[in-house]
Amino acid sequence: MEFLVASAIGVLTAAGMYLVLRLRTFPVIMGMSLLTYAVNVFLFASGRLTVGAPPILGDGATYTDPLPQALVLTAIVISFGMTAVIVMIALGAYLGADDDRVDDPKPQDETPTKIEDAP
Amino acid sequence: MTHWMILPIVLPAFLAAFIVLAANYHIQIQRAISVAGGLGLVAVAAGLAWQASDGTVTLYQLGDWAAPFGIVLVADRLSTLMVLLTAVLGLVVMLYSIGSGWDNRARHFHALFQFQLMGLMGAFLTGDLFNLFVFFEVLLIASYGLMIHAGGTKRLRAGVQYVLFNLLGSTLFLFALGAIYAETGTLNMADLAQRVQLISPDATVGIRIAAVLLLMVFAIKAAVVPLHFWLPSSYAEAPAPVAALFAIMTKVGAYAIIRVYTLIFSPELEATAGLHGWWLMPAALVSLGIGMLGVLAAKRLDRMIAFSVIGSMGMVMVSIALFTTAGMTAALYYIVHSTLAAAALFLIADLVRTGRDSVELTPQAPMAGGALTAGFYFVAAIAMAGLPPLSGFVGKLLVLQASFDTGDVVWVWAVILSSSLVAMVGFARAGSVLFWKAHSVEASEETPSPAAPAVLSYVAVGTLIALLVAHTIFAGPITRYTSAISGQLFAPDRYLSTVLDTPGKMSKPSDKAK
Numbered sequence: 001m002e003f004l005v006a007s008a009i010g011v012l013t014a015a016g017m018y019l020v021l022r023l024r025t026f027p028v029i030m031g032m033s034l035l036t037y038a039v040n041v042f043l044f045a046s047g048r049l050t051v052g053a054p055p056i057l058g059d060g061a062t063y064t065d066p067l068p069q070a071l072v073l074t075a076i077v078i079s080f081g082m083t084a085v086i087v088m089i090a091l092g093a094y095l096g097a098d099d100d101r102v103d104d105p106k107p108q109d110e111t112p113t114k115i116e117d118a119p
Numbered sequence: 120m121t122h123w124m125i126l127p128i129v130l131p132a133f134l135a136a137f138i139v140l141a142a143n144y145h146i147q148i149q150r151a152i153s154v155a156g157g158l159g160l161v162a163v164a165a166g167l168a169w170q171a172s173d174g175t176v177t178l179y180q181l182g183d184w185a186a187p188f189g190i191v192l193v194a195d196r197l198s199t200l201m202v203l204l205t206a207v208l209g210l211v212v213m214l215y216s217i218g219s220g221w222d223n224r225a226r227h228f229h230a231l232f233q234f235q236l237m238g239l240m241g242a243f244l245t246g247d248l249f250n251l252f253v254f255f256e257v258l259l260i261a262s263y264g265l266m267i268h269a270g271g272t273k274r275l276r277a278g279v280q281y282v283l284f285n286l287l288g289s290t291l292f293l294f295a296l297g298a299i300y301a302e303t304g305t306l307n308m309a310d311l312a313q314r315v316q317l318i319s320p321d322a323t324v325g326i327r328i329a330a331v332l333l334l335m336v337f338a339i340k341a342a343v344v345p346l347h348f349w350l351p352s353s354y355a356e357a358p359a360p361v362a363a364l365f366a367i368m369t370k371v372g373a374y375a376i377i378r379v380y381t382l383i384f385s386p387e388l389e390a391t392a393g394l395h396g397w398w399l400m401p402a403a404l405v406s407l408g409i410g411m412l413g414v415l416a417a418k419r420l421d422r423m424i425a426f427s428v429i430g431s432m433g434m435v436m437v438s439i440a441l442f443t444t445a446g447m448t449a450a451l452y453y454i455v456h457s458t459l460a461a462a463a464l465f466l467i468a469d470l471v472r473t474g475r476d477s478v479e480l481t482p483q484a485p486m487a488g489g490a491l492t493a494g495f496y497f498v499a500a501i502a503m504a505g506l507p508p509l510s511g512f513v514g515k516l517l518v519l520q521a522s523f524d525t526g527d528v529v530w531v532w533a534v535i536l537s538s539s540l541v542a543m544v545g546f547a548r549a550g551s552v553l554f555w556k557a558h559s560v561e562a563s564e565e566t567p568s569p570a571a572p573a574v575l576s577y578v579a580v581g582t583l584i585a586l587l588v589a590h591t592i593f594a595g596p597i598t599r600y601t602s603a604i605s606g607q608l609f610a611p612d613r614y615l616s617t618v619l620d621t622p623g624k625m626s627k628p629s630d631k632a633k
Contacts, residue, residue, distance in 0.1 A: 020287065025279060032286055039293040046301035068300065071249060075293055078256050082289075085263055086282045093279050096272030102279055104352060 005045050012038035025090040025100045029083065036079035043072045124179040124194050126163045127202055127240040130156060135233035149229040150217050156233065157210035160240075164206040168199040172600070174607060176617040178246075185623030186246070187307035193246035195614055196604040197451070201243040201374055204455055205367050208462055209236050211582050215466050216360035218575025219473065224269040224358075231268070234261035235364065242371050246618055248299065248306040251375065252292050255340075259285050262368065265361040266353060277356035284349035288339040295332035302326045309618035311383045312611065315390065323390035330384045330391045334399070337379070340372025343399075343436055344406040347429050351413070354425040359469030362421070366461035369432050370454050377439060377447065381608045386442045400440040400527060404534045407433030411538035414545035420471060420478040423549055424464045427503050430542060431457040434535070438518045441525055447605035449517035452598055456502070456510040456590055463499040463583035467492060470580065471553060473572045480549055482556035488571035493554040495580050500546040502587050505539050510591040515539065517598065 012034050019031025047065030055066035094100040134156040142148040170177060171194055179192040194202075213232065215221075222228040238258025245251050263285075267278040300306055302325040303314045318326055335346065342350040350369075354362045376399075384391040410430025417423035435457060438450035472478050474486030486492065498509070505511035515535060522531040590597065607613070 020283075028283060032283065032290075035287070035290045039290050039297070042294060043297040043300075046297040048301075068297075071296070071300070074249075074253065078253075078289070079286075082260070082282070082286055085260070086279070086286065089263070089267060089275055089278050089282060092267075092270070093272065093275035096275055102283060104280075105276075 001049055001051070005041065005049060009038050009042050009045070012041070023101050023103060025094065025102055028102055029086055029090065032086070033079075033083055036075070036083070040072050040075055040079075043068050043075060121177070122179075123163065123166065124177055124192055124244070125181075127160060127167070127206070128192075128237055128244065130160060130163070131233040131237040131240065135230045135237065138230045138233065139227070143226070146223050150222070153213055153229040153232065154210070154217070157206070157213050160206040160236065161203075161210055164199070164203040167194050168203045170194070171196050171199040174603070174613070176614050178617050178621050180621065180623045183623050185621065185625055186618045187305050187310035188625045189623065190250050191246040191307070191618055192244045193309075193614065193618060194244060196600075196607050197374070197377065198243050200451070200455075200601075200604060201370070202240055204370075204458060205236065205239045205243065207586070208367055208458060209239075209364065211579050211586075212360045212363045212462065212466075214582075215363070215469075215576055215579035216358075218573040218577075218579060219360070219469060220573075221269070221358050221360050221469075227264065228268055231261045231264040232364070234258075235265060237261075239367060239371065243374060246308050248308060248311070248379075249296055252289070252296060255292065255371070256289060258368070258371070259289070262361075262365065265364070266357045268358050268361060274356045274358075277352045281349055281353035284339070288336055291332060291339075292336040295329050295336060298325055298329035298332065302329060307618070308378070308382055309615045312385075312615060313619075315383060315388060318390060320389060326390055330394060331398075333379060334376070334394065337372045337375040338402065340369065341376065341436065342369050342372070342406070342429050342432050343402050344409050344429070344433070345402070347406065347409070350429060351422055351425040354428065354465070355419065355421040359465055359472070362425075362465040363462035366428065366458050366465065369428060370435075370458055373432065373435050373439065373450070373454060376436075377450070377608065381442075381447075382611050382614065385611075395440055395442050396527075399436065400530075403433050403436030403440050404530055405433070406430070407437060407534055407538050409433075411542040411545070414542050415548075417545075418480055420468045420480060420549060420553065421465070423480070423545065424461065424468055427464065427542065427546075428457075428461045430538065431461065431503065433538075434515070434518060437531060437535070438521060441521055441527070443521060443525070444602070444605045444609055445521035446518075447608060448598060448602040449514065449521045451601035451604055452510075452517055452594070453514035455597070456514045456587070459583055459587050459590065460499055460502040460511065463495070463580055463587065464503060466576070466580045466583065467496050467499055470495070470572050470576060473570075473576075475557075480552050482552060482560050484560050485557040486553075488577075489554060489557065491577060492572075493550070495577075495584060496550055496554070498584050498587070500550060504542045504546050506543065508591065510587055510594065513591060513594045 016031045016034035019027045022028055047068035050064045053062040053064045055064040057063055134152055138149050138152055177194040181190045235258055238254050238261055241254030245254055263282050266281055267274055303311055305311055339346045386395055407430055410426050410433050413426025414423050417426055435450050435453050438446045468478055470492045474488055475483050502509040502511045505515040522528050
């Protein structure tokens with residue numbers, strides 16, 4: 001099982017990194033999601049993999065470490081919310097600029113124009 | 120147990136919620152609440168700093184759970200200094216945003232501002248690594264909102280880059296935390312400091328990877344080259360008061376590096392030896408060089424200031440990377456100086472933008488309110504470039520002195536002195552183009568000249584300048600105090616015993632572990 005979980009984390013991370021290095025916002029955000037899945041599984045595994053044991057100290061000798069579960073919960077909530085935020089900002093930028101590249105525009109585009117919101 | 124300690128976190132949190140719920144449509148009420156909260160925060164922070172100034176380490180156990188089972192807040196000299204700096208900067212920047220009307224260009228500015236302060240305070244006060252991650256997220260989430268405040272396509276594009284880069288940083292942070300937990304079974308900083316020393320020398324692979332990952336995360340926050348790419352665009356495009364507040368955000372990274380790499384992965388620790396000198400020092404020197412070259416190369420005032428922030432962070436990191444008492448003393452003095460100077464420069468860039476068409480470094484007709492703005496720019500640029508008589512020069516001298524009897528002296532002196540020259544040329548050129556060449560350009564008759572900035576804006580910038588001057592005049596007492604701070608950092612026994620031996624629920628973990 002350790003091999004399965006470890007390789008799953010590896011594949012998710014590799015795919016996520018590949019997508020993050022693209023230039024358009026959609027694949028980059030997809031890559032971010034894959035990376036957060038990978039890190040969630042990784043956090044889970046950081047408390048050692050235990051099957052069929054409760055996350056409390058009871059009569060039994062084996063128990064699952066409950067702390068990584070709490071950490072994962074926090075991480076999931078934050079990454080979920082952040083994905084929503086980045087989608088909204090990226091959508092706003094795309095609709096405004098008609099271009100969804102994530103890198104800086106080329107210098108010749110930066111003609112000395114008045115910044116929109118200057119008073 | 121005193122509850123004053125959690126007030127810097129709770130007060131902004133309550134105010135932010137109150138502003139959203141009760142005063143959402145009344146900008147004047149929002150401003151009044153915000154300023155009152157800012158004043159209160161300065162008072163509380165000053166009280167905490169006074170309490171910690173004699174070396175007391177104050178502990179706050181949330182829910183009365185003893186460390187390492189519960190989350191703790193710890194106020195020692197370093198934390199309270201950063202809290203006080205944040206509170207003062209927050210108040211001044213808030214005054215500027217009110218004076219310039221930035222807060223009224225879109226809604227929720229004050230609520231997000233308070234959440235940002237909450238995240239910053241929490242990051243400085245917490246004694247738990249995962250809690251540090253959570254407060255990083257709080258301050259980042261608020262900063263995403265502030266960064267794209269008032270919208271605009273350019274700002275949104277810069278916002279996308281900023282958010283993506285920081286999301287990647289957060290993911291990396293989680294990987295590092297998972298690795299640390301898997302290796303040691305704890306995330307409390309004081310407990311970690313004791314447990315990493317127990318790891319046997321032939322089983323340090325995991326903890327070494329975690330230490331490097333964590334250093335990378337904090338280096339992203341501190342914008343150390345080669346992890347600085349997010350900074351220039353986002354700081355240049357962010358609204359001016361927000362960019363000024365962001366001046367403290369890079370210092371959060373520096374604070375985290377100081378805290379974690381003196382307390383947990385201290386230079387004496389066998390497993391992570393070499394991380395500080397071999398990796399941090401060259402990166403810091405390159406940051407200093409690249410930042411100051413960027414000052415010379417930038418074509419816009421706001422980008423130029425953003426690069427000077429990278430350069431000054433490089434200076435801070437050079438001093439930290441020495442990992443000596445003298446180096447840390449200089450770094451802490453320089454952190455305060457660089458925060459104030461960078462914030463003042465970002466606000467001055469906004470004064471320039473208010474007075475003329477754009478912040479491009481091209482000659483344009485004289486700006487409205489030009490003389491006073493030029494004077495402020497002159498003083499702030501002297502401070503940032505590190506010329507006598509202001510605090511940048513004192514800080515630089517301290518760094519040079521601290522590095523004098525170390526092995527890196529040649530590199531440090533060469534890079535610092537040559538980058539100072541480059542920065543000086545860059546700032547002088549920008550100033551002469553903006554303020555002197557303006558008089559050779561005829562104002563066109565058709566376009567009406569822009570209105571002069573509000574008085575309150577000048578008051579805010581003037582306060583920052585006055586603080587810089589005070590930082591120079593009282594350099595002696597301040598340096599003695601930062602020296603006391605670094606003394607506390609390199610002798611963490613009192614910190615460890617306060618955190619781990621204070622009784623609470625599930626007390627005496629050290630006995631159980633044995």
